[in-house]
Ligand SMILES: Nc1ncnc2c1ncn2[C@@H]1O[C@H](COP(=O)(O)OP(=O)(O)OP(=O)(O)O)[C@@H](O)[C@H]1O
């Protein structure tokens with residue numbers, strides 16, 4: 126990774142942001158997606174909202190890869206679908222190549238559709254069973270009217286070859302292929318328009334373990350060869366490990382920890398990340414610190430309709446204290462490229478006894494407003510990383 | 526209801542991986558071809574299919590045979606009737622020249638009349654079925670795919686249509702409607718206008734079932750990822766509805782088609798009985814049946830001919846519908 130410093134593409138250009146991985150192709154800023162819940166009956170009133178995604182911010186560098194990890198139902202797919210604009214976001218910005226596409230109307234969106242594509246989770250429903258492979262892969266070209274009809278076939282065959290399928294099979298139907306092969310067809314379709322960003326929504330979790338590695342390798346080759354950026358969604362930390370230099374961990378619609386691979390895998394500061402990590406079989410970890418104990422989380426994920434107050438993880442968190450119910454922990458930058466949202470952030474076994482965030486929020490250790498604490502500190506809330514951060518051990522701001 | 530596709534794939538496809546030899550000699554079989562293969566194995570369906578095809582061939586041939594003089598549905602034969610205008614000879618006057626005898630009253634050849642009657646009956650019920658299916662499919666797709674208030678409005682229209690006292694309205698409105706059809710639309714008065722009236726009425730009242738089934742299918746298809754994929758590619762609504770969703774609907778469409786068709790054959794007969802459909806001398810199975818009812822006791826062969834032909838086509842079409850459904854959906858309905 127190069128170490129140059131480039132200003133962000135965001136609206137706020139006053140704060141310079143260190144982006145060693147390059148300019149972001151995608152910047153998601155405080156993204157929210159609420160699904161209305163309608164009452165039954167004739168007049169369908171909105172009686173509540175599923176807060177599937179609630180204030181998510183991150184960046185994906187040009188040609189880079191961000192892993193988005195979390196349990197089922199935490200809003201990963203929804204995030205992916207909002208970014209690809211299958212849904213219109215409730216709030217926040219989706220800046221693609223510097224331009225906010227969050228509010229674009231379908232017509233204005235069409236040029237961006239070429240640049241952002243998606244690889245779907247289920248290879249059995251992601252291909253139209255009534256279309257041949259050729260027309261599935263060629264559809265993007267036909268829709269965007271990019272090449273004359275006669276050339277579509279040769280492009281399709283080229284793509285089939287890229288994803289490791291027999292180019293002569295363009296005339297077959299999806300049901301004649303296995304799950305892994307179908308996923309390759311889906312990948313070929315996503316590549317047809319030569320996108321700059323691919324959102325891969327659990328692209329291998331429906332596949333046999335033996336096939337998973339092959340497909341991940343294919344994605345890796347594609348990334349190297351075509352320089353496509355990836356938002357790689359997965360439900361555990363094992364799959365994204367070799368693919369993504371940066372990882373974001375989501376819980377119930379929010380990012381709880383985000384940072385460089387190494388910081389997440391070896392220096393996770395959030396109890397939820399630590400629980401997820403304890404489930405990853407890990408040889409290297411055994412070498413440095415002995416086998417990690419499996420941390421079992423009690424209880425179920427709460428409903429995103431009525432998320433817990435304060436920290437959303439508190440109903441299952443082994444460290445939860447009073448402040449966790451009263452104050453929402455800010456996503457605090459605690460290292461050059463590492464942010465965490467926890468009042469008691471710290472490496473496993475080294476969590477502090479007093480909340481590290483109390484003074485920043487202007488509250489006392491129980492989370493009550495504290496007049497003596499002075500005004501809350503302005504925190505860096507931009508999607509990227511600042512070049513100053515908060516040192517949780519010294520409890521002060523640091524500059525490199 | 527789902528098509529056999531998912532199920533099939535689990536059995537047919539084995540993961541060969543990219544390195545595995547891919548040149549296995551498997552002929553490319555679309556889901557349609559697989560369904561056809563299942564259909565062919567089902568004897569009862571095949572028999573009913575052959576009967577249905579036979580009817581359609583007969584219906585197509587009749588106008589030419591009439592023109593060629595082989596069938597004479599309009600020629601009267603007073604000389605073959607007795608003083609009570611009943612056919613001379615046994616069994617309704619069956620002879621070499623008139624294999625099904627002659628009509629009591631005017632003495633027209635029964636075979637010619639029922640044969641030619643099939644043509645009109647099938648033409649009317651087929652057109653009405655097509656109309657109902659087209660309205661139903663479009664309404665169902667639009668309703669299911671767009672949701673929201675459009676869906677709600679179409680739902681209310683369906684309720685209203687079902688609540689309508691069809692037969693009464695049909696009778697009450699027929700003179701007004703016929704006047705409208707001839708004067709405003711310029712359709713020739715008489716049989717063409719009446720036929721059009723029956724087609725439109727059957728179509729306008731018959732689409733609701735199709736719309737409901739299609740809507741249900743669309744609701745489940747809409748959540749399939751291939752629909753999302755098409756949206757992501759920037760496909761237009763038209764493309765989404767008619768290129769992505771519609772091809773996945775032809776199974777339920779075909780099934781509803783084969784089930785509506787026999788219902789409309791019966792309905793046409795009932796309407797003819799009420800005097801709404803085409804009038805004699807132009808024959809339909811319905812209006813021949815109506816005439817023959819008064820001779821049920823005196824001339825059984827005459828009465829039996831149209832009734833038998835209607836029963837056979839209705840039963841065959843229903844069996845065909847069941848067979849088609851089973852072939853397309855091997856999981857359900859044992
Ligand atoms: N279209 C929708 N309407 C209403 N609620 C929805 C919709 N889509 C998702 N949700 C809800 O939003 C929450 C997040 O769903 P999402 O599919 O994004 O989770 P996920 O992290 O992808 O989970 P999984 O690992 O199961 O795919 C869930 O509670 C889900 O029920």
Ligand code: SF4
Pocket residue numbers: 395396397436437438439440442443444445446449454466467468469470
């Ligand atoms: S803020 Fe509190 S509840 Fe939330 S993760 Fe940290 S310790 Fe647990």
Ligand SMILES: [Mg+2]
Pocket residue numbers: 201202203326
């Ligand atoms: Mg998901």
